[in-house]
Amino acid sequence: MARTITKRPDVIDAALSLFMRKGIKATTTRDIALRAGISEGTIYRHFDSKEELAASVFDENLDYFWRYLRGYLKHARTPEEMLHAYVQGFFEFSRIEQRRYSFIIAAHQTELKRQSRERMKPRQMLSKILRLGQRQGVFRKMDIQLGSAMMMGTLMQTIFYLKSGRIAVNYDDVIGEVTGTCLKMVTLDK
Amino acid sequence: MARTITKRPDVIDAALSLFMRKGIKATTTRDIALRAGISEGTIYRHFDSKEELAASVFDENLDYFWRYLRGYLKHARTPEEMLHAYVQGFFEFSRIEQRRYSFIIAAHQTELKRQSRERMKPRQMLSKILRLGQRQGVFRKMDIQLGSAMMMGTLMQTIFYLKSGRIAVNYDDVIGEVTGTCLKMVTLDK
Amino acid sequence: MARTITKRPDVIDAALSLFMRKGIKATTTRDIALRAGISEGTIYRHFDSKEELAASVFDENLDYFWRYLRGYLKHARTPEEMLHAYVQGFFEFSRIEQRRYSFIIAAHQTELKRQSRERMKPRQMLSKILRLGQRQGVFRKMDIQLGSAMMMGTLMQTIFYLKSGRIAVNYDDVIGEVTGTCLKMVTLDK
Amino acid sequence: MARTITKRPDVIDAALSLFMRKGIKATTTRDIALRAGISEGTIYRHFDSKEELAASVFDENLDYFWRYLRGYLKHARTPEEMLHAYVQGFFEFSRIEQRRYSFIIAAHQTELKRQSRERMKPRQMLSKILRLGQRQGVFRKMDIQLGSAMMMGTLMQTIFYLKSGRIAVNYDDVIGEVTGTCLKMVTLDK
DNA sequence: CATGAATGAGTCTTCATTCAT
DNA sequence: TATGAATGAAGACTCATTCAT
Helix, strand or coil, X not given: CXXXXXXXXXXXXXXXXXXXXXXXXXXXXXXXXXXXXXXXXXXXXXXXXXXXXXXXXXXXXXXXXHHHHHHHHCCCCCHHHHHHHHHHHXXXXXXXXXXXXXXXXXXXXHHCCCCCCCCCHHHHXXXXXXXXXXXXXXXCCCCHHHHHHHHHHHHHHHHHHHHCCCCCCCHHHHHHHHHHHHHHHHECCC | CCCXXXXXXXXXXXXHHHHHHHCCCCCCHHHHHHXXXXXXXXXXXXXXXXXXXXXXXXHHHHHHHHHHHHHHHCCCCCHHHHHHHHHHHHXXXXXXXXXXXXXXXXXXXXXXXXXXXXXXXXXXXHHHHHHHHHHCCCECCCCHHHHHHHHHHHHHHHHHHHHXXXXXXXXXXXXXXXXXXXXXXXXXXX | CCCCCCCHHHHHHHHHHHHHHHCCCCCCHHHHHHHHCCCHHHHHXXXXXXXXXXXXXXXXXXXXXXHHHHHHHCCCCCHHHHHHHHHHHHHHHHHHCHHHHHHHHHHXXXXXXXXXXXXXXXXXHHHHHHHHHHHCCCECCCCHHHHHHHHHHHHHHHHHHHHCCCCCCCHHHHHXXXXXXXXXXXXXXX | CXXXXXXXXXXXXXXXXXXXXXXXXXXXXXXXXXXXXXXXXXXXXXXXXXXXXXXXXXXXXXXXHHHHHHHHHCCCCCHHHHHHXXXXXXXXXXXXXXXXXXXXXXXXXXXXXXXXXXXXXXXHHHHHHHHHHHHCCCECCCCHHHHHHHHHHHHHHHHHHHHCCCCCCCHHHHHHHHHHHXXXXXXXXX
């Protein structure tokens, strides 16, 4: 095989680390080229625009996040266990992969225009869990999307407060509390 | 006395409507001046920078939101009623004042640097309700900030899903469901 | 007499102190108005332009300098004594009235366009001394302007070096040295 | 390889000629781009700021001046000859390279912030001559910096008067006179 | 594939001056 | 005579994108 060295991964790597740190808007193509050790023009050989590059990077991160969550869910059997694992994985990811998490949130909320082609896998995962639980009769009937929305919001906002230091409670207790709350949201009323 | 008419409100009006529509970053001072029917220089007679103008507009909107919520809460007596009114007001505002709501959310999350001087009144309001309920023994003991975070997240994310058309359920049912869920989050376990 | 309070002196005072401190270019009409406790428009009631105001202030300072020098020369009788007093006065002024001196130099060299209406009195004074000395036969024959130029340059550049800390010698010795040098420049060759 | 032609020299050329004619402050980046036949952005590909460009141009001119002086000094053997050549070179340069000279003076005195990295070579050259003369015992003992200051001032101010047409004397006579005066400044008293 | 110099429309901001009151 | 809000032309600088090599 001939040397088919493509600079594409270099571009993505550089962009990723820059986007994570400074956000998409604040990262210039010049920054990216510099960090990737390539020229600005090369970026445009692989991506139509900075926007498209950002979307690519976003997708890649989302995938990463998704695989991370999947790992957490591997051993969960019941829907309750799954929900528990999901919450825990979500929190852990936001803690261990701070920059990745921040980037995903920021890019998703404001910086990116188009929706990811994958339609937000981690979100789908949550819907799936909900649906499964309903089918098994352990979760109450409710609109899947609405339920997902509420739980996602609960998770994300809690993490946001946590990050900004507004919550004084011990980290593990927060996870416990949030898990409990999410469960309460979806389980059957007695 | 000098030319007493002040273009300040014009600037704010123009900025508000532009910020709401396109976001702060994407709105240029030129846009604002054009829409306000003034010269760019005039903006700087009233505000030190675009950033400061944005903060001003933000504060104004937040105030507006806050007054709106207060109106909803006026007749609520018990903490439960208050929570109910809060959720309802929140939803209503997001529906009736779509752009204002979007602007507040966007500006708060990413576009503005400094925190509002009012420290996010609507948020405080929610904390207050929580605290009151705890003191009266109708809400369970939990970290106020954590509780607020979870409820805020539930509200905001639901509205976000709603806006993006992901939730098929009837609007009033959503409010009912969310209210119920929020109540469930904080009331005592039986 | 009716209240004929004119804000003109206020403008000049404010401008003076601002020009001295920050230079003409760097001083804005807004600064001046603020400091004078008047409005910007008022400046233009008394002066056609900032430029003209600056020229006015310059003239005033030059006058001040000139009176200062005259004081030094009062008791000098012979041309040599006068020259000595001139040098000494020049140095003293540059030391005691630092800001005034700096302003005069800067304004003269680059900031002002038109020449002062007074045609630089201190300079004329030096020419006069030279001429007197020549007439009395104690100074040698040479072009008056050339002689003035050389002495002025010697004085000014020395002060410039002094201010920028390049000259390690004691201040009084410098004066002595410069006086001696200037004398040497103009006295008859033996 | 990319478009290898660099507009850098064009930028410098345009800037030089503009700075010389109108001064640094009064020259806009737009002027420079227009004259260089390039876009404004291109300036910033080669220089971080207008300030840096100006400094670059200044350094280049100073170098030019310095080489010019060195040429004059080549054949001078004794300190007296050197001083003579220095004065003559200085005058000649100011006459032949009027704009370059004016630019150097203006930039040095007020327009440039940082000192040249070369620490003002022509000035050093004068100090060197002085020092040499002292060591050889042909110049009298005096502070080197002070001596340099006085001579530099004499030169510069004379040129300034000359340029502004105040000195009626024939050009060569002026040079002779100034040379003589400078010599008188530093030679031993009889 | 890769380069990187060049582009040019656009950004925010400044400020001497004007003029309706 | 004084005011001060408004002006508008100009300023330095940015950056995603293009294209000749």
